[in-house]
Amino acid sequence: MINLNGTITSHEAAKLSLKNRGLLYGDAVFETIKAVNGQLFFWEDHYFRLMASMRILRMAIPMHFSMEFLEDEIKKTIRAATFDKQAVRIKLYVNRKEGGKYNPTNHDVDYFIELEATGNPFYTLNEDLYRVELFKDHYIYANLLSTLKSNAKTINVLGSIYATENGYQNCLLLNEKKMVVEALQGNLFLVKGTTIITPPTSDGCLRGIIRKQLIEIGKTLKEYTIEEKSISSFDLQKADELFVTNVMIGIQPISNYRKKSYGTEVAKILLQKLNVKARLTF
Structure with missing residues (x-):
């Protein structure tokens, strides 16, 4: 209907x-x-x-x-x-x-x-193989319009075709300054040690709903700090965890970027708290 x-x-x-x-x-x-x-x-x-x-x-x-x-x-x-x-x-x-x-x-x-x-009523963690690569054919521009959820999604369409043709589960998008902005279907988070990082909206990423929830959750964690900070492609290689977020999947851990493998420890902590937060919105 x-x-x-x-x-x-x-x-x-x-x-x-x-x-x-x-x-x-x-x-x-x-x-x-x-x-x-x-x-x-x-x-x-x-x-x-x-x-x-x-x-x-x-x-x-x-x-x-x-x-x-x-x-x-x-x-x-x-x-x-x-x-x-x-x-x-x-x-x-x-x-x-x-x-x-x-x-x-x-x-x-x-x-x-x-x-x-859809399937699961609440968010669950999918730990299957989830490989990503940079999509470098076209760039997101770091401006206000890039942060909106409009139906002008040509880069996302072309990136999805590239990912499918090359056997990746997702691609990461860059802005004109070559900073990593987001994934094709959601925001990106990086964990290095006790720091959780996500790109700022000034880099051109979507003002994601789950991104907002995780930033709020991150500020309550005693063991970790959360920052909105630009991410370079070199930072991806140094990270302990990478994950993608959107309202349908919640948190999707990235298992591999090139030869680098990632864990899921922080993703599991955040997912549990995200499910609690989701229930409180009813």
């Missing part, structure tokens, strides 16, 4: 205009949200990130786009799809209404919500 501007319809009956600005110009933002038994993980953080993204892209935010309204629309869609007793992947898309070419004639928005059933 899909929710189009508040109307529930089937995938087959849903219609998207060929003049949709998200389709034509990438003039859209989205949130990927995890829900279990009809309850949304970290919904407040998702909502405020969405509102910030819409403001940056100069979209007109409707007066009724409150946190409660959008939560109700998402839950209405979950119930209509009879997914209210399982884990669900939710995509909430917002695009500027059609009109104009590069210069829009209307700053109002449309939205739609789609769902996909």
Whole structure:
């Protein structure tokens, strides 16, 4: 089932205009949200990130786009799809209404919500082989737009093709200064000794929801310190652990980068605390 501007319809009956600005110009933002038994993980953080993204892209935010309204629309869609007793992947898309070419004639928005059933209700650690490599064909630019969850994802698409063709589970993206920014599907964390490091948003990484949770968790740990600091490709070789984060997987440890192998000790500690934090958002 899909929710189009508040109307529930089937995938087959849903219609998207060929003049949709998200389709034509990438003039859209989205949130990927995890829900279990009809309850949304970290919904407040998702909502405020969405509102910030819409403001940056100069979209007109409707007066009724409150946190409660959008939560109700998402839950209405979950119930209509009879997914209210399982884990669900939710995509909430917002695009500027059609009109104009590069210069829009209307700053109002449309939205739609789609769902996909998933597996584990809470986050578990996958310790299978997970090899990564640098994707150096194209760069992320260290600016504000790179931090937004927009549907302009050409680098991620090309990087995913490269990873598949070369037998990697993921690739790490670089900015124009050759700093490691993030992975194809999430933020990157590095552990060296008792220090946990993740790139700052000023390097161009996504303002990830799980990234935010782990930074908050890291500040409460007595045994470790957490820093937002640029990461070079040389730092990857010196690290004790590397892992990728996003709202669907939680924490995915990287097992290998080139000839380097990594552990999972800190990832396990953080994952346990992340699951506790997720339950507290209900």
